[in-house]
Amino acid sequence: MIQQPSVKNSALKETAYSADHQCPNCTHQGLSLFYEVRNVPVHSCLMLSTQQEALDFPCGDVALGFCDRCGFVTNVLFDSKWSAYAPNYEDQQSFSPTFNKFALDLANRLIEKYDLRDKDLVEIGCSKGDFLLLLCELGNNRGVGIDPSVVAGRVKSQAADRVKFIQDYYSQKHAEYVGDFICCRHTLEHIHPTFEFIRTVRRSIGDRANIPVFFEIPDTTRVLRDMAFEDIYYEHCSYFTPGSLARLFRSCGFEVTDLYRDYGDQYLMIEALPVDLPSDKTHPLEETLEQMKEDVHYFATNIKNKLETWKQNLEQWQAQGQRVVVWGSGSKCVAFLTTLNTIDKIQYVIDINPHRHGKFIPGVGKEIKSPEFLKEYQPDRVIVMNSIYCDEIGQMLNEMGVVTEVVPL
Template sequence: MNQLSRLEVAGLDHLTRPVDHVCPNCGHHQLFVFYEVYNVPVHSCLMLSTQQEALDFPCGDIILGLCDRCGFITNIAFNSKWSAYAPNYEDQQSFSPTFNQFSLDLANRLVEKYDLHNKNIVEIGCSKGDFLLLLCELGNNRGVGIDPSAVPGRVNTEAAERVIFVPHYYSEQHAKYVGDFICCRHTLEHIQPTAEFVKTVRFSIGDRTDTTVFFEIPDATRILQHLTFEDIYYEHCSYFTPGTLARLFRSCGFEVIDLYRAYGQQYLLIETQPVAIPSTQVHPLENSVEQTAEAVKHFVTQIDQKLTHWQQYLEKMQAQGKRIVIWGSGSKCVAFLTTLNTIDKIQYVVDINPHRHGKFIPGVGKEIMPPEFLQEYQPDQVIVMNPIYCQEIQQMLDNLGISTKVITL
């Protein structure tokens, strides 16, 4: 195929603009820009102590480019100098019963499938260590967690004495931490040199072909097909479909053992093992570059309509004097409000994570309130940032005696 044929087939050639930019996944020297959002906060989950600090927070741009060679999508305006992950980076989701059940089911599955008992486990990008500690608890394993935002002692578990935390960004200097099982959840999307990163993991394993490597990331297919603009924010500089993820791992010396979606089809999970000669066998879930181009076309032609709908909806609610609250103060909330440029249309944001309460959202400036605040405020509507939490949120509202309309994106 010639260079533009995939885009021409999808009818994308007139809906994008070519730029000279190296694809971090395959090294191709041209990408095609299809979505742009300007002046958004460069972090969503750093907890800030004052409103002014939050309002003065640095901003950057999102300019998504598609590689027509491998199907990878990246933010060409991303600058890694803003990757300031630290203990005050608060992305812990383990205060949700829904998320905890998902993590428990996943951990049990991996422990059983790969016989993770009395083994050495490494987690790259372990955050506060919830999942690593769970794996070590379930299989009496030993663990090493590598993450600059790690907070030892945050999670109370008997496995804590068998786990050490390394408060650094993962690099070749951590190659000594190999283990029988390497996992990396919701980290690769924060890294732009994706091939370099996965090759570093492969290098650390060397000739040990019995080490299993497991990654979990957001699925870009869902973002494109369902127009979930709230899942596009500055920290996420890399966007994978099943095809681009599988092709990346094969090109870096891994064989794909399994590839699947989970958590309401939001997450993409891959299980791999190192091999000397990667298999060319394509997993049934993998999509082609042409299919990704078709999904991008759908996004490009439909996204303005969705953005306009939400802008007009929030303006209408404000004009009617309705009290609108957002439930969930993380990245989706930041992307929702800043992409729409309607921060002034929402007065309060609530969250169940107690480590967020009383803090202010970067670039948005709203103080994060506990759910109990709603008993006094009595909102007319609660907009839930992630529909998978609707049932538990409704239950919490009922328990608090709050009668309000719950809507999702």
């Protein structure tokens, strides 16, 4: 336990080779270490009731290692003992109109593409169940959602009586739940034994060759090229690019039928079908290992300058007495504040999710406020953790009469 995160971060000038770590994606022994952040909260989205509880929250270390055999990136210091997802894990995004439009478009596209009507669907890592319920509403489907943080009845839906929620981690014991379609959104990046996980999914399907699977995860290519340090945090132990994701699925007995990006190119989507014989069919989106090495080198070489620029900005704004708030209290916010070690430069954090209001951010200790708080506070700057929400946030600020500068991270 600690009283305040004390963060040291660095991009290694020269990539350091470590023979002590095995790639969980392809089992290759030996990874190249290229970025580290020390002493960061082991969870970003657990809602804590008091500031002291938040400040005393346990921390761990991040050290990213790159596998030059399959292109996978992982936190070699990740400890699965901290994987304590529970009902107070609050990652629901469906309070945003921008996100809801994306989810609705995605659900409709999947329903049309795979004729998901009057079918049995399974979602692994369903969070609070928003997307599964949406699929079942739109296609008159039945569903099973598996997630340790799910809260039955939290999301109101006309399809609620056709959906079963299981509050548990997905494992071999859930292999009976296959149905006609399997989806898994923003879960694989939280899984350390990635090969074992996807193999479990493949074994559950067995010889039913017509069962499509759909996975959605953050795209690490963008993280590396944009030096998006805010997307590197402890819960995310696994980082995929199109190439490493496709190679994983092929090695586990799938043929990749589609591979693409969406949501401002932040999300990476893969669609696949089970096959009996190994597939060597590659997708045009897959990068080469040489391209991946170049992206890793670019990140490692330039990330220090980006971090220093943001530190200087925050210090300057504080010296000028400006009121600066962060909009978005999730993982990006936690990574932003702790990686920069400038928690004292931001006084308030804003979020539209009402289930977060009045709670405190792990390791940071800031209380999460509702947008209405800004009517009185009138900040000089609002730092937006995800630029895709800038228009939505700008509209809300205008409607509240808040005149401020919106600064996308």
